[in-house]
Each structure stands twice: as structure tokens, then as C-alpha cells.
Amino acid sequence: MQVVSRRSSVALVCWTLAAGACSVSKREVVVGDYGTENTAAVESLKLKGDGSFEQRVTLKADGRRLVAEGTWSFDAGDSEITFDDKFMMVLDGWGRPVADPAVVHDGVVILPVHRLLGRTRIEYYEGLYYRKIGRRESG
Helix, strand or coil, X not given: CCCCCHHHHHHHHHHXXXXXXXXXXXXXXXXXXXXXXXXXXXXXXXXXXCCEEEEEEEECCCCCEEEEEEEEEEECXXXXXXXXXXXXXXXCCCCCECCCCCCCCCCCEEEEEEEECCEEEEEEECCEEEEECCCCCCX
16 A cells, blocks of 8 residues: 655645646637636626627726727737737736726737636736636637
8 A cells, every 4th residue: 555645645736736727729719708806896708709809897896887899819829818908907017906997008918828627717917817607618
């Protein structure tokens, strides 16, 4: 009988989770509906196959509902999504709520895409993700 130490078990679990997270290389895997909740808002994000997106944000502070529509593209080599300047960021670079997410800024938003245990997720702030909603994915 082989005895596995607690430390070895923890290391194996950590390695397994790390191995389960990988980049996304197919655009069709990214297309779909996503959701997230953070300290500032509850959000939904729909990435359509035609390269358009719809983002819905409900702000927790005042209950305002905001909608943004724009375009997105996917770089399979870097596993990143680029959104046009209509994409709303509700958290600033320090993870704090922005004053008004509806204010349009010049430039684009580029976010990394990962798969963890068969689920696609888009990271919008360190440790915070849009998670794909719906059935288990393949590919």
C-alpha cells in the first residue's frame, strides 16, 4: 500500500488545476453568453458569431442599467479578445468601481481568454472573470 502525504496531495491538486487552465485557440469556442458579478455591478455579455457584442450592466450603487453594443475580434495566437471603444469597464485598474462606466473612452479593451475544466472564461481583472453560461463545451 502506497502512502501519499498531505503535501503531495495538495501539490497534485494544484498541478491538476493549473494543467486544466489553458488558452483558447478556436474563435467558435469564444462565441456565446457570459455573466459575472463584482463589487460594482452584475453584468452579462453576449459575443455573437458575426463579430458584434452586447453588454448589459446593472450598477449596484444606484440600480442603473446600461447597455453597450459594439464589435469584437479574437486573436487565437494570443488567446485574447479585442473589444472596440464601446465596451464598458466597471472597475478601474485597482479594482474599484469607476465613476461612470457609460462614459466612452478612446482606445480598445483587450482581455485574455482561458478554459478551465471545460469552461471558457474571459478575465477582466485579476481573478475576476466573465464565465460562459450554458452547457458544457467541447473543443
